[in-house]
């Protein structure tokens with residue numbers, strides 16, 4: 121066995137999102153979001169599950185914060201529900217909603233836990249979708265207003281403000297493949313959504329700088345590690361195309377101040393990108409204190425010759441519509457196992473690769489792993505415990521991979537496990553469990569899985585035993 125030591129300054133945390141855990145969907149003046157509509161639409165989620173009750177965190181948050189403190193975590197990443205604090209998505213703010221997050225933030229600070237707040241983890245107010253959703257520029261302007269309201273209310277008590285979680289999912293799964301809310305399948309709209317999410321990030325980032333100058337600013341991206349099936353030039357080009365759509369569509373404007381030329385060229389048959397106005401890209405490139413990286417699995421592609429059978433194994437849910445706008449000539453190949461319960465491959469070295477790429481492309485940019493974790497079919501043993509060895513193994517290997525990248529110079533400052541609790545896994549409902557703490561959805565009882573005990577040891581000692 122070898123042991124690797126992390127410095128005391130390294131931040132260990134856990135992450136959740138509002139719609140996945142809060143419940144209380146119709147309480148205290150909360151409005152409706154696109155996920156309320158989507159999950160209540162027959163056929164959209166496994167078993168017709170919704171976030172109406174979820175893990176009932178809205179009522180149980182003090183106990184949940186006690187768990188975080190008992191785990192010895194230094195930070196907690198949660199998201200603010202836009203329709204709870206600003207029902208309808210414009211104008212009036214809901215005092216009861218803001219109070220909830222104010223109590224949550226104070227509760228964290230009282231327990232010595234750093235609050236890391238995500239402004240947008242996919243719950244767009246339904247009224248804004250009815251007015252056009254993310255493909256409409258106006259939504260980014262509404263987001264700026266929302267950001268001003270929450271930063272004014274919670275201000276410097278929040279240590280890190282994260283503007284968006286995984287805009288890749290919001291844009292492509294929401295508007296191209298339709299496996300996420302609002303379930304639209306309009307490729308050109310998905311690219312407009314990409315831009316308006318980026319714009320929303322820039323506008324909200326400016327708000328944070330103005331209203332909470334001592335807070336840190338970040339964004340969280342689910343960056344893809346894309347590999348080619350062979351060394352052929354055609355497969356290399358397939359990798360380049362997917363990298364552009366998945367990664368550089370966001371990293372480009374956010375960190376380089378412009379969209380990559382190859383992305384615009386590849387997607388020219390779908391859109392002319394005329395929704396990008398002069399000055400937008402500069403605005404989007406607000407300097408970040410930290411770039412949040414979510415990583416779960418890697419992606420294998422090949423150029424499609426137009427007639428052989430396609431695999432389309434991109435692991436993002438069954439849909440006749442691809443999330444990969446304008447890349448119909450790219451095929452996604454199944455990956456060797458083992459896989460998690462999501463069907464995602466387990467590839468820790470790809471995390472090292474991703475972090476080293478970011479170090480190379482963006483030297484000096486501090487990084488955090490803002491999500492990493494695994495769903496497995498947990499079993500409650502006769503002794504009442506959940507011996508989730510596969511999850512521990514997954515976490516150990518990925519944290520080791522992150523340590524490898526740090527040893528080679530990647531400036532990774534923290535790690536947040538996904539997730540603190542079992543929760544509503546979007547289209548998969550309650551059928552997939554990512555928590556290190558089990559939730560019994562009948563009783564709402566919380567039980568630490570073995571992985572929670574394992575993670576507590578790591579977080580309190582900084583020692584990774586491999």
Ligand code: IFM
Pocket residue numbers: 137140286414491538545546554
């Ligand atoms: O549950 C999600 C989370 O909301 C965003 N990142 C991926 C997780 C697992 O699918």
